[in-house]
Amino acid sequence: MLETLSNLGLGFAVALSPGVLLYAFAGCVVGTLVGVLPGVGPLAGISLLLPATFGLDATRAIVMLAGIYYGAMYGGSTTSILMRIPGEAASVMTCIDGYAMARKGRAGAALAIAAVGSYVAGTASVVALMFLAPPLAEFALRFGPPEYFALLLFGLLVLAYMSGGSMLRALAMAALGLLLGMIGIDQMSGYFRFAYGLVELGDGIGIVPVAVGLFGFAEILATAGQPTPPAVIKPRLRELLPSRREWRASGAPIGRGTVLGFLIGIIPGSAHIISSFVSYAVERKLSKRPEEFGHGAIAGVAGPESANNAATSGAFVPMLALGVPSGPIPAVMLAAMMVHGVSPGPLLIQQQPELFWGFIASMYVGNVVLLILNLPLVGLFVNLLRVPYPILYPSILVFCVLGVYAVNGSVVDVWIMLLMGALGYLLRKLDFETAPIVLGVVLAPMIEMALRQSLAMSDGRYAIFLTRPIAATLLGIGGVLLLLSLKPLVTHTLDWRARLALAEKREEHS
Amino acid sequence: MLTTDRVGGAALVVLGLVVLFESRRLPLGSFHNPGPASMPVVLASLLVAFGGALLALGASAARLAAVGWAEWRHAVAIFTVCAFAALALERLGYRLTVGLVLVILLGLVERKGVIFTLVFSAALALGTFFVFDTLLRVPLPRGPFRL
Numbered sequence: 001m002l003e004t005l006s007n008l009g010l011g012f013a014v015a016l017s018p019g020v021l022l023y024a025f026a027g028c029v030v031g032t033l034v035g036v037l038p039g040v041g042p043l044a045g046i047s048l049l050l051p052a053t054f055g056l057d058a059t060r061a062i063v064m065l066a067g068i069y070y071g072a073m074y075g076g077s078t079t080s081i082l083m084r085i086p087g088e089a090a091s092v093m094t095c096i097d098g099y100a101m102a103r104k105g106r107a108g109a110a111l112a113i114a115a116v117g118s119y120v121a122g123t124a125s126v127v128a129l130m131f132l133a134p135p136l137a138e139f140a141l142r143f144g145p146p147e148y149f150a151l152l153l154f155g156l157l158v159l160a161y162m163s164g165g166s167m168l169r170a171l172a173m174a175a176l177g178l179l180l181g182m183i184g185i186d187q188m189s190g191y192f193r194f195a196y197g198l199v200e201l202g203d204g205i206g207i208v209p210v211a212v213g214l215f216g217f218a219e220i221l222a223t224a225g226q227p228t229p230p231a232v233i234k235p236r237l238r239e240l241l242p243s244r245r246e247w248r249a250s251g252a253p254i255g256r257g258t259v260l261g262f263l264i265g266i267i268p269g270s271a272h273i274i275s276s277f278v279s280y281a282v283e284r285k286l287s288k289r290p291e292e293f294g295h296g297a298i299a300g301v302a303g304p305e306s307a308n309n310a311a312t313s314g315a316f317v318p319m320l321a322l323g324v325p326s327g328p329i330p331a332v333m334l335a336a337m338m339v340h341g342v343s344p345g346p347l348l349i350q351q352q353p354e355l356f357w358g359f360i361a362s363m364y365v366g367n368v369v370l371l372i373l374n375l376p377l378v379g380l381f382v383n384l385l386r387v388p389y390p391i392l393y394p395s396i397l398v399f400c401v402l403g404v405y406a407v408n409g410s411v412v413d414v415w416i417m418l419l420m421g422a423l424g425y426l427l428r429k430l431d432f433e434t435a436p437i438v439l440g441v442v443l444a445p446m447i448e449m450a451l452r453q454s455l456a457m458s459d460g461r462y463a464i465f466l467t468r469p470i471a472a473t474l475l476g477i478g479g480v481l482l483l484l485s486l487k488p489l490v491t492h493t494l495d496w497r498a499r500l501a502l503a504e505k506r507e508e509h510s
Numbered sequence: 511m512l513t514t515d516r517v518g519g520a521a522l523v524v525l526g527l528v529v530l531f532e533s534r535r536l537p538l539g540s541f542h543n544p545g546p547a548s549m550p551v552v553l554a555s556l557l558v559a560f561g562g563a564l565l566a567l568g569a570s571a572a573r574l575a576a577v578g579w580a581e582w583r584h585a586v587a588i589f590t591v592c593a594f595a596a597l598a599l600e601r602l603g604y605r606l607t608v609g610l611v612l613v614i615l616l617g618l619v620e621r622k623g624v625i626f627t628l629v630f631s632a633a634l635a636l637g638t639f640f641v642f643d644t645l646l647r648v649p650l651p652r653g654p655f656r657l
Contacts, residue, residue, distance in 0.1 A: 168567070169515070172522055172560035179529060179553045186546035191536055193546060194529075217592070225584020390620040394612050395634060397588070401595055401608075402638060406648050414596040418589065425585060429577050430514040448549045460542025 004130060011357030015365050020063055023056065024362045027064035028369045031071020035091075036079055042072035042329050046336070058340035059355050063362040065336050069329060070122060070312050070363070074370045077114040077305050081107055083396070084219050090308035092215060092435055093280040097293060097300030104296050109242040113250050113298055114305040115374040121258040121306035122367040125313035128262050130360055145457060146464050149450035150471035150478075152443050155274055156436070157478040161281075167485040170436050173427075177440020178447070180205055187445065188452050200412035209404045209413045210441050213420025214434045216400050220393045221425040242298070250302035253283050257306030264307070265314020275314075277439060279307035313363065320344050320356065514577065515568025522561030529554035587619050603653025604643070609635040 014020055034042065046068055053061035076091035081098035094114065101110040143151070156174050161167055183194045184204030195201040242250070257279045264275040283303040284293045293300050319330040337344055342355060349356045404417045424434050458464035465471045529550055539545025591614050598607040612631035616622045622630075643650040 168560055168563055175553050175556045175560060179550065182550045189546045191546040193536060193550065194532060221585040221588055224588055225581035394615040397592065398608055398634060398638060402642065409649060411596055411599055418592050418596060422589060430518045431572065432518055452544055455542065
């Protein structure tokens with residue numbers, strides 16, 4: 001404990017030096033802008049700005065890139081709440097209730113809760129990262145391919161079960177997403193699957209064009225030409241602060257989101273996305289008024305926003321302690337560290353304590369900077385709503401095309417975004433949820449790899465999933481969820497999801 | 511009766527069958543040693559099953575005729591303009607393509623004033639190019655005359 005605090009003191013000496021502080025601030029500002037811009041998420045932002053750090057020393061470069069990462073997580077909520085367009089994939093869940101709150105004139109409150117939740121989660125999870133990293137990383141080390149397979153499958157089942165309305169439709173969308181994730185080179189055999197000669201599809205369909213297409217472009221297609229254009233919400237200044245009831249309703253979701261996000265963040269996968277999905281599902285399940293979700297429940301903003309920011313810190317645990325990236329963004333961060341001659345792993349803390357603890361301390365500083373930046377600027381972001389939609393949406397389209405193109409410099413990605421946009425538009429009309437597709441695309445290669453590695457480990461025996469306690473437990477709970485979803489068919493009664501769907505339909509018609 | 515679930519279910523069944531047909535080109539492997547086609551085949555079969563179930567159970571869903579399609583012309587126009595952008599981006603370059611796309615969207619689709627349209631389009635096309643290509647050094651495509 002004392003040693004940790006002493007090391008943290010060393011870290012603050014590094015993080016509060018003017019040079020490092022300046023780059024932490026610059027990273028947070030740029031990251032917030034990157035997060036706010038639809039289609040330019042943290043992955044694209046870090047990739048875009050990596051060359052800009054080549055002239056810096058390792059500590060400043062890493063601190064700045066980390067600032068961009070969690071700044072983008074902060075900023076991603078803004079467009080989700082104001083325009084129902086996720087600035088990055090982890091903000092998908094914030095779109096649902098954040099945008100509904102904005103339509104009810106509570107945009108300012110949603111933005112403020114998102115900023116406070118992100119700050120609390122960000123700071124608390126850095127504390128957790130500092131104290132709990134070694135034992136938690138050790139637990140995650142027990143996970144082999146069978147546990148990963150069970151965990152990923154469990155995540156999809158939880159998502160489908162928690163989806164309001166039909167589990168069948170949610171599972172169908174998850175299967176569609178998983179199928180889309182099969183496109184590209186098979187990692188085990190090297191075969192090209194469904195690429196039809198397009199070399200650009202070798203690495204599979206990117207998450208950026210899929211998320212921007214399904215959520216950004218589809219939204220524009222659905223709303224830009226409506227006879228009555230989307231109402232421009234102009235909240236008054238006094239509406240920018242959450243009410244006492246909203247503060248109370250946000251406390252527990254922020255706490256749960258922080259814990260969930262941090263724990264999920266440690267596990268490999270697109271943790272910040274999964275954590276926000278799981279947090280949303282948990283909050284809806286625990287809520288005394290689940291029918292409010294989808295219609296402006298503050299817990300639907302507070303939970304996922306806290307979770308995705310906590311997951312950002314959690315994702316650094318395996319990256320820093322083991323040198324193992326837990327998702328695409330930590331992978332880019334890892335590459336950036338290696339470019340600067342830093343090799344993350346168990347020896348990093350011993351060999352470069354200034355860098356490690358400076359990085360940890362810079363995260364505390366960064367969270368304060370982001371809170372100071374974001375709360376006063378909430379009003380500035382709200383001004384975006386005053387721009388008429390017929391002018392705003394062509395500008396957003398430009399950023400969608402630019403953001404998607406910039407990730408790989410590929411027009412194929414722009415085409416994928418357009419196709420996903422058209423698909424999202426049609427699915428929206430047919431009342432299908434598109435969130436499971438995004439999750440499916442991310443998880444497909446991981447699930448397949450984990451399954452085939454598990455079978456390779458066990459000489460093709462599927463019993464390996466039942467003989468390993470963690471895998472068996474996760475699959476067992478997943479199976480129970482499946483059975484629970486079938487119960488209404490047998491008993492001819494409505495379960496809470498069916499009642500929720502009915503309530504949603506009633507509200508739509510009213 | 512055509513309902514949203516039935517239309518969606520039918521589309522999923524067709525897609526699943528297409529994937530099953532296309533998967534024949536890849537080695538399937540065995541139950542104990544799955545090949546590159548195995549996962550797509552399993553998922554496509556699931557898609558057919560889910561789609562089939564939606565077809566069978568979808569009578570109570572919302573009627574397709576009740577879905578509002580009032581904005582479809584606008585959506586098609588936006589999609590077409592964006593498809594043009596994808597086609598032109600590496601041929602005409604970023605600045606010309608984005609400028610043209612904005613002129614079409616603002617001037618023709620949204621019927622904004624000529625001067626506003628031209629100034630806004632030029633400013634956004636040149637401004638974003640300057641920020642991303644010049645300042646941030648993200649290579650954006652150039653067209654004829656290095657535009």
